[in-house]
Amino acid sequence: MSLLSVQELSVSILSDDGAARELVSKVSFDIEAGKTLGLVGESGCGKSLTAMSILDLLPKPQARRSHGKLIFNGETISTAAPSRLRQIRGKNIAVIFQDPMTALNPVQTVAQQIIEVLNIHFPKLSRRKHRERALELLHEVGIPAPEERLAVYPHQLSGGMRQRVMIAMALACEPDLLIADEPTTALDVTIQAQIVRLLKRLQEKNGMAMLFITHDLALVSQLSDHIAVMYAGKIAEYGPAKDVFSKPCHPYTQSLIAALPGINSPAKSPLLALEGQVPAIENMPPGCRFANRCRHVANICHTEIPQQDVNTNATMVACHRWKEIKQ
Amino acid sequence: MTGYFVRRFLLIIPTFIGITLLVFAITRVVPGGPIERLMTQIQLGGETGSLERSQGGGTLSDEQMEELKRYYGFDKPMLSSYAIWLKKVLQFDLGLSTRYQDPVWQIIKERFPISIYYGLTTLILTYAVCIPLGLAKGMYHGSALDSWSSAVVFLGYALPSYVIGIALISMFAGYWDIFPLGGFISDNYDELTLWGKASDIFSHSVLPLIAYLAGSFAVTTLMMKNSLMDNLSADYMRTATAKGLSRSESVRGHALRNSLIPVATSFGSNISLLLGGSFLIETIFNIDGIGLLGYEAIIERDYPIVMGILVISSLLYLLGNILSDICVALVDPRIRFGERSGS
Numbered sequence: 001m002s003l004l005s006v007q008e009l010s011v012s013i014l015s016d017d018g019a020a021r022e023l024v025s026k027v028s029f030d031i032e033a034g035k036t037l038g039l040v041g042e043s044g045c046g047k048s049l050t051a052m053s054i055l056d057l058l059p060k061p062q063a064r065r066s067h068g069k070l071i072f073n074g075e076t077i078s079t080a081a082p083s084r085l086r087q088i089r090g091k092n093i094a095v096i097f098q099d100p101m102t103a104l105n106p107v108q109t110v111a112q113q114i115i116e117v118l119n120i121h122f123p124k125l126s127r128r129k130h131r132e133r134a135l136e137l138l139h140e141v142g143i144p145a146p147e148e149r150l151a152v153y154p155h156q157l158s159g160g161m162r163q164r165v166m167i168a169m170a171l172a173c174e175p176d177l178l179i180a181d182e183p184t185t186a187l188d189v190t191i192q193a194q195i196v197r198l199l200k201r202l203q204e205k206n207g208m209a210m211l212f213i214t215h216d217l218a219l220v221s222q223l224s225d226h227i228a229v230m231y232a233g234k235i236a237e238y239g240p241a242k243d244v245f246s247k248p249c250h251p252y253t254q255s256l257i258a259a260l261p262g263i264n265s266p267a268k269s270p271l272l273a274l275e276g277q278v279p280a281i282e283n284m285p286p287g288c289r290f291a292n293r294c295r296h297v298a299n300i301c302h303t304e305i306p307q308q309d310v311n312t313n314a315t316m317v318a319c320h321r322w323k324e325i326k327q
Numbered sequence: 328m329t330g331y332f333v334r335r336f337l338l339i340i341p342t343f344i345g346i347t348l349l350v351f352a353i354t355r356v357v358p359g360g361p362i363e364r365l366m367t368q369i370q371l372g373g374e375t376g377s378l379e380r381s382q383g384g385g386t387l388s389d390e391q392m393e394e395l396k397r398y399y400g401f402d403k404p405m406l407s408s409y410a411i412w413l414k415k416v417l418q419f420d421l422g423l424s425t426r427y428q429d430p431v432w433q434i435i436k437e438r439f440p441i442s443i444y445y446g447l448t449t450l451i452l453t454y455a456v457c458i459p460l461g462l463a464k465g466m467y468h469g470s471a472l473d474s475w476s477s478a479v480v481f482l483g484y485a486l487p488s489y490v491i492g493i494a495l496i497s498m499f500a501g502y503w504d505i506f507p508l509g510g511f512i513s514d515n516y517d518e519l520t521l522w523g524k525a526s527d528i529f530s531h532s533v534l535p536l537i538a539y540l541a542g543s544f545a546v547t548t549l550m551m552k553n554s555l556m557d558n559l560s561a562d563y564m565r566t567a568t569a570k571g572l573s574r575s576e577s578v579r580g581h582a583l584r585n586s587l588i589p590v591a592t593s594f595g596s597n598i599s600l601l602l603g604g605s606f607l608i609e610t611i612f613n614i615d616g617i618g619l620l621g622y623e624a625i626i627e628r629d630y631p632i633v634m635g636i637l638v639i640s641s642l643l644y645l646l647g648n649i650l651s652d653i654c655v656a657l658v659d660p661r662i663r664f665g666e667r668s669g670s
C-alpha cells in the first residue's frame with residue numbers, strides 16, 4: 001500500500017466572471033513510503049495547485065478541490081474534518097514553498113517560528129526541550145553558528161539560509177511525507193545543488209517520502225524514484241524515473257528531454273525549444289491538450305481525449321499515438 | 328540607532344527655525360497688520376482698543392508712527408526682530424497678545440483643557456473604533472457588515488465636518504432638544520455634583536465629538552482593513568496553516584500583529600492632533616479651543632498669538648514624527664534606522 005494515493009484529483013478556480021475553471025484535471029499518482037515522486041511541468045501547468053490541494057492549502061476562496069480522493073496512510077484525508085487535517089499538517093505531512101523570501105513571517109525570529117510548529121504538535125514538551133530541538137534542527141540543515149541564528153529575523157538571512165530554515169521547520173516533527181514545491185527555483189545554481197543534496201540526505205536519514213515539484217527535468221531525474229510529467233493540468237506521462245527519462249513515450253516528455261542541453265552536444269548547438277504556446281484555460285481543445293504543439297499530431301488528437309495507457313514498463317502514457325511514434 | 332535619533336532630535340532645531348522664520352516673515356508682509364488696523368480705526372474715529380492714543384480722528388504724526396512701530400517691534404530689520412522674538416521664546420516668553428494685552432502663554436494655556444479633552448477623546452475613540460472595525464472588515468471582506476460600515480464611514484468622510492456639525496445641531500439640539508446647543512459646560516456647572524459635572528461635559532461633547540470623528544474614521548479603518556487583508560493573503564500565513572495552526576490561531580499569532588504595524592506607527596504623528604481642533608467645529612459648537620483662538624488671531628492679526636500657537640504645534644508635530652519613527656523601530660525588526668540593512 002502506498003503512503004499517499006491521489007486519485008482523479010481536480011482543482012477548480014473561480015474566475016472573476018464567476019465561472020469555475022478546472023486548472024487541474026483528474027490527476028492521479030501514488031507515493032510510496034520513503035520514496036520520491038518528481039512532479040515536472042512547465043510554469044503554470046498546475047503543479048502548485050496539485051500539491052497545495054493535498055493539505056487543503058489552496059488560496060481561499062477562489063480555488064477548491066472539485067473532484068478526487070486523497071488517501072494517506074489508509075485514511076481518506078480528502079473528506080477528513082478540518083481538525084483532523086490540522087493534526088496531519090506539519091506533523092505527518094510538511095510543506096516547503098517556492099519562495100523562501102516571503103514564506104517566513106518577517107517580524108518573528110527564527111526560533112519563534114521553528115518552536116511554533118513544535119508547540120502545536122508537542123505542546124507537552126518544555127520550552128527548553130523545544131529550544132534544544134530547534135537548535136538541533138538548524139544544525140541538521142547545515143546552518144552555521146545555529147546558536148546565533150536562532151535569535152535572528154528572516155531579513156537578516158540570505159535566500160538559501162531562509163530555505164534551510166523552512167526545511168528545518170518542515171522537518172521539526174519528522175513527517176512521513178515532505179511536499180517540496182520548487183524549493184530551489186528562487187535560489188541560484190550552487191545553492192540549489194546544496195539544498196537538493198541536503199533534502200536527499202535528510203530524506204534518507206528520516207526515511208521520509210517526498211513529493212518534489214520542479215520544472216527542471218534534469219534535477220528530478222537524479223532525485224526521484226518516480227516521475228510524473230504534467231502538461232496543462234493533466235498528467236502526460238507517469239512512471240519509474242529511469243524509464244520515463246531514458247524511454248520517454250509521450251511526445252511532450254520527449255521534447256522536454258530533447259530540449260535539455262546535453263553534456264555531449266557540441267557547444268553552441270541550437271537549443272531544441274518547444275514551439276507554440278499552452279492553450280489558454282478558457283479554450284482548451286476538446287481532444288489532446290498538447291495537440292497544437294505536437295510533432296506527431298493526427299486527426300484523432302484534435303477530437304478525442306487520450307486515454308491513459310500503461311505500457312510494458314508500467315509507465316502510464318496519455319497519448320493516442322505513443323505506440324506508433326515509439327523511437 | 329541611538330545616534331540616529333539623537334541626530335533626529337538635533338534636526339528639530341533648524342526645522343523649527345525654518346518654520347517660525349517663514350511665518351514670521353509672512354506676518355511682516357501681509358497687509359492688515361496691527362498698525363494698519365490701528366490707523367483705520369483712528370481714521371474711522373472709533374475706539375483704538377487699549378492703546379489710548381486717539382487724537383480724535385485724523386491721522387497720526389510721524390513721531391507717533393515711530394512710537395507705534397517701536398511698540399510692535401516693526402522698527403528693526405526683520406531678522407533682528409526675529410532674533411529678539413526667538414530669544415524670548417527660548418526663555419518661555421511668547422510675548423503679549425496685541426488684542427488682549429495678556430501674556431500669550433496665559434491665553435493659550437487657558438484653552439488647553441478643552442482642546443486636550445477633545446483631542447484625546449477623538450484620538451482614543453478613533454483607535455478604539457477603527458482598529459476593531461478594520462479588523463472585522465478585513466476578516467469578513469465582502470460581508471454585509473463590511474459593505475454597510477464602508478458606506479457609513481465614507482459618508483462621514485465625504486461630508487465636510489461643518490455640514491455634519493450643523494446638521495447635528497439643528498436635529499439633536501434644535502429640533503429634538505436632546506443635547507445642548509453648544510459650549511463646553513453649562514452655566515450652573517459649579518453647582519453640580521461630581522456626577523452631574525461629568526454628565527454635563529458629556530452631553531456637551533457628544534455632538535462635537537461626532538462631528539470630529541465622522542471624518543477621521545475612514546482613513547484609519549481602511550488602513551487597518553487593507554493592512555490586515557495584505558497580511559492575510561501573505562505567503563507566511565499559508566506557512567502558518569501548513570504548520571497546523573487553525574485559521575483563528577494563525578490570524579491572532581501572525582497576521583494581526585503584523586497588520587497593526589502601520590496603524591501603530593501612525594500614532595506618533597497623531598499626537599499633534601491633541602492640540603489641533605477644527606476652528607469650524609469650534610465655531611459651530613461655540614467651543615473655546617485652540618482652533619478657534621488661532622483662527623481669530625489670524626483674522627485679527629494678533630501675531631504674538633499666531634506665533635505662539637505655531638511654536639507649540641510645530642514642536643508637537645516635529646516630536647510626533649520622531650515618536651512615529653521610534654514606534655516603527657520598536658514594532659518592526661526589519662527597520663533599523665541609520666544602519667545599513669541586510670545581512
Ligand SMILES: Nc1ncnc2c1ncn2[C@@H]1O[C@H](COP(=O)(O)OP(=O)(O)OP(=O)(O)O)[C@@H](O)[C@H]1O
Nearest residue numbers: 013023042043044045046047048049050059062215
Ligand atoms: N489564486 C489564483 N487565482 C487565479 N488563478 C490562479 C491562482 N493560483 C493559480 N492560478 C492559475 O492556475 C494555474 C496553475 O497554477 P500553479 O501555481 O499550480 O502553477 P505551477 O505549475 O505551480 O507553476 P510555477 O512553476 O510557475 O509555480 C496558473 O495558470 C495560474 O494562473
Ligand SMILES: [Mg+2]
Nearest residue numbers: 047048098182
Ligand atoms: Mg508553483
